[in-house]
Amino acid sequence: MKELKYKLVCIDLDGTLLTDEKTITKENIETIKKASSLGINICIATGRIYKFVDHIKEVLGNKIKVIASNGAIILKENGVLNFKTLSYEEILRLKELTKDYNVDIYLNTENEIISEKSIPDTYSYKAINNDLEDKYKVNIIENYPFENLKKDNQYKIVKAICINKDDLNEVKRVRKILEETNEFEISSAEYHYCEINSKGISKGKAVEELAKGLGVDIKEVMCIGDGGNDIEMLKRAGIAVAMKNGMENVKAIANYITEDNNNSGVAKAIKTLILEDSNI
Missing domain, CATH: 3.30.1240.10 (Hypothetical Protein, Haloacid Dehalogenase-like Hydrolase; Chain: A; domain 2)
Known part of the structure; x- marks a missing residue:
């Protein structure tokens, strides 16, 4: 087995991990749990309110890291929330x-x-x-x-x-x-x-901060998204993955375009670019 190329995967929610019906496919759940069991850090990176991620963590496991409100809130390893507020x-x-x-x-x-x-x-x-x-x-x-x-x-x-x-x-x-x-x-x-x-707050900045705290090089980070608020994290990622259903300006900067959100695009990207590449 080759060493894992990516050690942190940051995943948007709406239009990315979630289907149009706001559910998570079985394939996405199983693949994320497998990646996590191998020591890959999984992070939900969303524009949503932090509280709206609680039920997602329950499905995916409490080891999940969280970036919420476009990077204004980061869940630290010790469970402390880091706030960047509007005055x-x-x-x-x-x-x-x-x-x-x-x-x-x-x-x-x-x-x-x-x-x-x-x-x-x-x-x-x-x-x-x-x-x-x-x-x-x-x-x-x-x-x-x-x-x-x-x-x-x-x-x-x-x-x-x-x-x-x-x-x-x-x-x-x-x-x-x-x-x-x-x-x-x-x-x-x-x-x-x-x-x-x-000013200065974005998913991209938060991903950098989280990666640094985890001791992960930014080149070892995969980011997956579909919308305009994902652009900053996709630009910084070692590999940027856009959803097939994503905005055109998001797909334009991606290194890889995966399946759409209703067809387990997140799972397919993780399998293709991490698990299969490492012969897992």
């Missing part, structure tokens, strides 16, 4: 910059969604929340003025989302305005919203 001033600045546009702002903490308005049931995170067992649910705080954040001083805001599912052009305009300020880190997993983190 209250940055949140109010975001509100000011977007006030003339038809977008809603949702703030994410480790386990909360906060909005100044009522959140529609069609919002993806709320829909996910409704389908989970109570112990996996996040707290949804609605009709909460962002000006109260500093006074209350109880929420660690790690990511904001600007969303308008009905008008993609409005989201594009907001993204352009925010990018021109160069005050935030902007990405998009999907076209109908843009994600805002504190």
Whole structure:
């Protein structure tokens, strides 16, 4: 058996590990568990709220590492969460910059969604929340003025989302305005919203930090993703794997394109590029 070429595999969730029905295929589960049993570090690298990974860890095993909210939260080896937050001033600045546009702002903490308005049931995170067992649910705080954040001083805001599912052009305009300020880190997993983190925060930076902490060279890291917020980690990876169903600009930078998310693309990439290559 050859030495394993990749010692850390970082995997996006939505559109990558998860099917369109938000399930994990049996082939993906079995392959990830096999890789983990061989000493390969497995990391879920998602834009999701950290709490939304709890039920994934239960399926895949508690040895799973976690990068959440696009790198603003990293689960360390000792179980400590490392937070990189948006300041209250940055949140109010975001509100000011977007006030003339038809977008809603949702703030994410480790386990909360906060909005100044009522959140529609069609919002993806709320829909996910409704389908989970109570112990996996996040707290949804609605009709909460962002000006109260500093006074209350109880929420660690790690990511904001600007969303308008009905008008993609409005989201594009907001993204352009925010990018021109160069005050935030902007990405998009999907076209109908843009994600805002504190400057310099990305999945890519978090992957570098995690690899360093594990004593793994960045050349020994495989990253697998499909969306715009995966680009920074794919650029840094020793090998970048894009899903067949991924955005075109994601596939354009990939070293390898695997099957789609409904056909165990993650498992097929791990088998082909790690297990079969090492004759396991």
